[in-house]
Amino acid sequence: MTVDEATRVPVVIVGAGPVGVTAALLLARRGIRSVVLERHQDVYPLPRAVATDDEVRRILQAAGVGEEFTAIARPANGLRLLDARHRVMAEFRRSEHGLHGYPQTSMFDQPELERVLRDALARRPECELRGGVEVTGIGPDTTGPVRVTYRDDHGEHELWADAVLGCDGANSLTREAIGAVWEDLRFEERWTVIDVRTDAAVRCWEGVDQVCDPDRPATFMRVSEDRYRWEFRLQDGQETVRELVAPWLPPSYDGDFEIVRETRYTFRARVADRWRSGRVFLLGDAAHLTPPFVGQGLCSGMRDAYNLSWKLARVLQQGGDERLLDTYESERKPHARHVIRLAVAMGWAMTGGQDGAAAIRRRLLAAACRIPGLTELAGRDLSPPLPAGPLVRRKVRRGLVGTHCPQPWVSVGGRHTRLDELLGDSFTVLTATEPGPSLTALAHGLGVRAVPVTDLNDDGTLAAWLRAGRADAVLLRPDRVVMDVVPAGGRDFTDTAAWAALLHTTHSPLPPRRTAEKSLLRSAIR
Structure with missing residues (x-):
């Protein structure tokens, strides 16, 4: 053609x-x-x-x-589950300093x-x-x-x-x-979404509230300094916006209240x-x-x-x-x-659903929220490890492979920056100690450098991460997912043949960008 x-x-x-x-x-x-x-x-x-x-x-x-x-953007506290009377059932806190170097919710x-x-x-x-x-x-x-x-x-x-x-x-x-x-995953509901701008002292906790009320389930959050969002499952009644959001407003509030948007959505799972x-x-x-x-x-x-x-x-x-x-x-x-x-x-x-078991499910939810440690477990990262595959060389069920490398601030050559800004957009080999000849050769074949974390002058995050994962070195993909590890006491990545053919890892030049950063990194690891 x-x-x-x-x-x-x-x-x-x-x-x-x-x-x-x-x-x-x-x-x-x-x-x-x-x-x-x-x-x-x-x-x-x-x-x-x-x-x-x-x-x-x-x-x-x-x-x-x-x-x-x-x-x-503005950081948010996380998520709360409220009952029908707006009492807190569970709280899923999100940190202002997540694994990736940013607030966990913004x-x-x-x-x-x-x-x-x-x-x-x-x-x-x-x-x-x-x-x-x-x-x-x-x-x-x-x-x-x-x-x-x-x-x-x-x-x-x-x-x-x-x-x-x-x-x-x-x-x-x-x-x-x-x-x-x-493929239908069996969830379909009609909701109304309301965005409001107001100077009122709206009651909020600087996070997301989910109201677990089968008669009037709702979601509420503060988006910016004076803008708020409410979402309500649609009912047969014709309540006004003011009536819907009244539980969050000061009593008898009659001040400025600008409806930025009011629209209806069908929430689906597919x-x-x-x-x-x-x-x-x-x-x-x-x-x-x-x-x-x-x-x-x-x-x-x-x-x-x-x-x-x-x-x-x-x-x-x-x-x-x-x-x-x-x-x-x-x-x-x-x-x-x-x-x-x-x-x-x-x-x-x-919502608890609308069938005969709805009340039982709501009671079970309330009881589960009181179990020590459950809310902390449920509030963890929403990005679990990638499944094992050609680019995720998982040898054991738990470990660093398939997870993301943390992103601390690092200091190299007098420059203080986020880790990814220093490493660039390609593969990276991070090592707990000075890399040996085999790791250096592999990194050279990928067109990258093997970088000891001790040369990056972070707050100890990377060294602690490698120790916790019992790894002497990791191979990071360009999206910062750990592709393979050298286990503690090991000498090399053991599965290179499985992914080398996919990447065509014959020697290639470094990516043609960020020359200053590459020079800085080279000087740091010489």
Whole structure:
């Protein structure tokens, strides 16, 4: 097939929401050009997602907008379960200093996040955003580039892409194009979502409240200095917004009360049966839908973008094997399903269901919340270890493999920075001691350096992490997941043959970016 070079691009991204733009930025930082096609000309002005976790803040850092997001985000305390009389049943505290170097829960305004991301996109020469267009066709599957057709005010157009990322939401054309169908995880409820701006002294605890009342389940949170969100399951009555939110307001309050948005949603729990066909991929709501009760809808999509972007860049630019792309779905789908089930469980905890056993379930929930240590266990990180696979060389059930490396602040050569900013975007070998010849050779084959954690001058976090994991060294993937370990007393990674063929680990140059940081790191480890 001969394709006009004027219409050939490495990656087409369908949808310029947070997931699509983040994917474009992550690819751009690895030198991959993309065209983003979006039906809207500008950022959607009304708030939707309002919460994120520390892992996603680390992803935003990797996309180059970490500081900009910090300026518009505010930490939150976590989650409380309240009974029908708004008495606290359980409290799931979230720390201001999570594993990834950020508050474990942050509140934000989605239009502000989208503006930050689009401003960053406009600064990247590798990215082009085409707004006000309607994508009309994708595919069919071929062994060569994928054809994408779209129309705008000037007529019909086509692009040919080495890969297509469908970030086009719940009604995804991309999902339809690859023949994927929904697997229903059996949760569907109609809720009303109300965003309010007011100067009233609204009663809140600077976190998220879930009211576990089968007659009127509700969610409440403070989003910004003067903006709040309520969510209520729809009832037959016609209560006004003031009547719905009255329990949180001062008695007889009649001051300013601006309704920013009032809309109705159907919360669903679904997973697409497949996330890939050839070089066409599904991300975000195109691949999975989760009820909002654990605040992970947007977070799951951002994890999709981070997981896929480095693998796709490796295949397109660095000779990675096509099988590397198979690990996107095999790694992300189990986690997405896990998060959806947690959200569904929280939904049942809030409502208790409507059958004869509802009262029994509510009593069991209240009793469980009083068990010492249970709330701490339930409030742990929402990102469990990745399942074992080609890029997760798990030898024992528990250990560091498949988990994330922490991100402390480090000091090297007089520079104080976050760990990821120093290490860059590629693989990294972190060692508890000076690396031996075999580790040095492996790192050289990956085009990276083996870095002793003692040279990074952190607060002891990394050394303690390696000791707790009984590891003398770890191989970190570009997404900071531990891929393999050298156990304490060991000499080398023992499973290199299993993943080397996927990465084509013959000697390659260091990634062509961050020259100053690479020089700084080289000087630190000489």
